[in-house]
Amino acid sequence: MATQFVVIPWDVHGNIDYGKLVKEFGLTPMGGLPTAFSENLLFRRKKVFAHRDFQKILTRIKEKKPFVMMTGLMPSGKFHIGHAILARQMIHYQKLGAKLYIAVADIEVLLARGQSLEESRKIAIEEYFLNYIALGLQPERCEIYFQSERSRDAGKANAYYRLQNTLAKHVTFNEFKAVYGEITPGKMLASLLQVADMLHPMLPEFEGPIPVVVPVGTDQDPHLRLARDIAKRAKAYTFDTLASTYHLFVPGLDREKMSSSDETSYIALTDDAKTVKRKVNKYAFSGGKDTVKEHRKKGGNPDIDVAYQYLTFFEEDDAKLKKIYDEYKSGKLLSGELKAILIEKLNTFLTEHQKRREAARKTLSKYLAT
DSSP states (O other), X not given: OOOOEEEETTEEEEOOOHHHHXXXXXXXXXXXXOXXXXXXXXXXXXXXXXXXXTHHHHHHHHTTOOEEXXXXXXXXXXXXXXXXXHHHHHHHHHHTTEEEEEEEOHHHHHHHHOOOHHHHHHHIIIIIIHHHHHHTOOSTTEEEEETTBOOSSHHHHHHHHHHHHHGGGGSOHHHHHHHHSSOOHHHHHHHHHHHHHHHGGGSTTTTOSOOEEEEEOGGGHHHHHHHHHHHHHOTTSOOOOOEXXXXXXXXXXXXXXXXXXXXGGOOBTTOOHHHHHHHHHHHSOOOSOSSHHHHHHHOOOTTTOHHHHHHHHHOOOHHHXXXXXXXXXXXXXXXXXXXXXXXXXXXXXXXHHHHHHHHGGGGGGGTBOO
16 A cells, blocks of 8 residues: 655645655756755755756856845744755855845734734744854845835835735635635735745846746645746736745654644754753654664664654765665664764754854844845
């Protein structure tokens, strides 16, 4: 019987078959990337595994012409290592010449969860902005904005909200229902605002006609398809077709999708050394055997072991990672020893990151859109 898995905007679980997703969603496998991408761990190890229309972005990079990378954040909980993986992509694109547009989805959280705009702002700053800066985000060519307050520039703000409202005429109720199931006025409003987030960098009040790439997990692909369809119908505007890339999900400690609402499923970038050790040892799913004797004889399964999977995102040395893989699979390396390697790796990274995070408070104002 085939393994069942679910990948939709509101739920991701099961043993995900990414090859099947590529076929079902009509994606193109990622390949043929220039050297600048092979130097990046996420692309080198195919953590970014598929795309739509990404070639136009590669052409802009080759010709040293401007492009936009657009993404968003949901200010609803702790910033964890899953978020850090997307942030690394953002920073990589910025180094390649992209201007970043980062939307804080405070309106979406208000409508979906009833969280106040004030609370969303606090979480966005404390959990996201500070960590982005500590990870290497630069203020040049970067706009971080709130959906509730796009810009202090009236011309820009009017253009953004005008776009959101005029896009409503280019989508039907049945299309909303197909994407969102139980549709409400709030969800419809949030959806149109999300489409405006993706398309508005191409407005003359912002960058003008320019290629835009949106990196997402496959669970967010329905939003991309909706935005691409609406853009084609909005004849009053000149929109380039949105490009998108798709990255693997960073598994939660229990192998399900990492969730900000469940602290036992993630390592937060503000966790101290003792908390990291406790979480990894207690909650990280093991691919090891039940007894040391059996493990020595049959070996472990690194492909399902969460500690090893996390190392593939944090251990830069390919040769060292392969040695860990081989020794764990052969039984030479025990599950507890593998977890110890991960704990040391994470705590070394987090110790330095948390110092940079505190220093980042001094430069926060440079990053907010005006």
